[in-house]
Amino acid sequence: MPHLHYSYSVEITSVLQTxxxxxxxxxxxxxxxxxxxxxxxxxxxxxxxxxxxxxxxSNFKKLNFINEKGLKFxxxxxxxxxxxxxxxIVRTRINTTYYxxxxxxxxxxxxxxxxxxxxxxxxxxxxxxxxxxxxxxxNWRIVGRNKNFSYSNICKVLxxxxxxxxxxxxxxxxxxxxxxxxxxxxxxxxLNEFKYLVDELSFLHxxxxxxxxxxxxxxxxxxxSSNTGHSNSSIWKTQIKILIKYLDKISWDxxxxxxxxxxxxxxxxxxxxxKKYKFEYLPFDDGSPVELMISKMKNLKVVFSFQxxxxxxxxxxxxxxxxxLEIIRSNEPGFxxxxxxxxxxx
Numbered sequence: 001m002p003h004l005h006y007s008y009s010v011e012i013t014s015v016l017q018t019x020x021x022x023x024x025x026x027x028x029x030x031x032x033x034x035x036x037x038x039x040x041x042x043x044x045x046x047x048x049x050x051x052x053x054x055x056x057x058s059n060f061k062k063l064n065f066i067n068e069k070g071l072k073f074x075x076x077x078x079x080x081x082x083x084x085x086x087x088x089i090v091r092t093r094i095n096t097t098y099y100x101x102x103x104x105x106x107x108x109x110x111x112x113x114x115x116x117x118x119x120x121x122x123x124x125x126x127x128x129x130x131x132x133x134x135x136x137x138x139n140w141r142i143v144g145r146n147k148n149f150s151y152s153n154i155c156k157v158l159x160x161x162x163x164x165x166x167x168x169x170x171x172x173x174x175x176x177x178x179x180x181x182x183x184x185x186x187x188x189x190x191l192n193e194f195k196y197l198v199d200e201l202s203f204l205h206x207x208x209x210x211x212x213x214x215x216x217x218x219x220x221x222x223x224x225s226s227n228t229g230h231s232n233s234s235i236w237k238t239q240i241k242i243l244i245k246y247l248d249k250i251s252w253d254x255x256x257x258x259x260x261x262x263x264x265x266x267x268x269x270x271x272x273x274x275k276k277y278k279f280e281y282l283p284f285d286d287g288s289p290v291e292l293m294i295s296k297m298k299n300l301k302v303v304f305s306f307q308x309x310x311x312x313x314x315x316x317x318x319x320x321x322x323x324x325l326e327i328i329r330s331n332e333p334g335f336x337x338x339x340x341x342x343x344x345x346x
Contacts, residue, residue, distance in 0.1 A: 038070035092132030220334035
């Protein structure tokens with residue numbers, strides 16, 4: 001087999017994460033000599049479904065700074081291939097509380113996370129630089145400092161697993177992992193690039209004037225064991241039950257229809273009929289994340305959402321949307337109660 005080398009490689013875990021990766025490529029292509037002449041997109045995690053893959057590939061092909069002819073895809077779960085690249089971008093599985101201040105060695109980073117196949121890929125991978133990007137609020141939430149916090153960091157330093165960014169700035173490129181985020185510090189911040197790409201990709205979506213009320217179906221943070229890429233029926237029913245309870249609480253007018261935007265990882269059509277409220281799935285939903293569709297909903301008035309990534313982007317005005325945001329808070333396991341402090345600070 002001929003040697004396969006790419007300018008960039010990108011691990012796909014979610015559609016939004018690939019947009020963060022594309023924003024990172026855009027930033028690096030402006031500030032370094034690494035241009036995206038060739039890009040390999042690949043999947044290693046069992047939770048990634050076909051809709052997520054197809055939507056991610058479609059978005060990359062639409063980006064004007066990416067060479068479409070040099071864009072390749074491979075499903076490592078079917079057959080693992082060996083390749084090399086200038087820059088490898090994977091999902092960051094280290095909390096933002098740590099990676100904003102610490103640099104991590106590649107060896108340590110390779111062992112973080114729950115995907116054994118990716119660990120194998122990273123151990124074999126030859127690349128000039130390894131980069132991590134967010135996959136959502138799982139990276140952004142605040143971590144409490146317990147009695148083991150300082151001891152753990154000291155042990156990592158002694159083992160050579162981590163170094164403070166302030167003192168060891170060169171550690172990132174030579175031996176470690178750079179982490180980019182819309183919340184990153186200075187040169188690791190991709191907020192402007194992310195906004196630009198959302199605007200660019202949103203421009204390609206048709207205008208929608210009939211949706212006034214929208215509920216964002218979420219991807220719960222528990223019960224993700226299904227290899228089909230969507231949560232089970234009990235989690236779906238819990239999600240609907242929480243929404244109905246919230247509508248009762250705010251005395252929602254039953255005559256005002258609420259459209260459901262399916263999550264890219266939950267594309268199965270479960271029943272949403274209700275005797276009191278009018279629910280309907282959003283028509284023409286191709287699996288694109290709502291971040292790319294919402295600015296085209298010209299008559300949108302209300303958005304219902306749990307405390308997830310999309311809600312954060314809306315509340316912080318990162319995404320252009322003037323609709324009223326109704327944050328649904330629930331202590332049901334998996335529905336992001338742990339993000340309350342983060343949302344309260346916006």
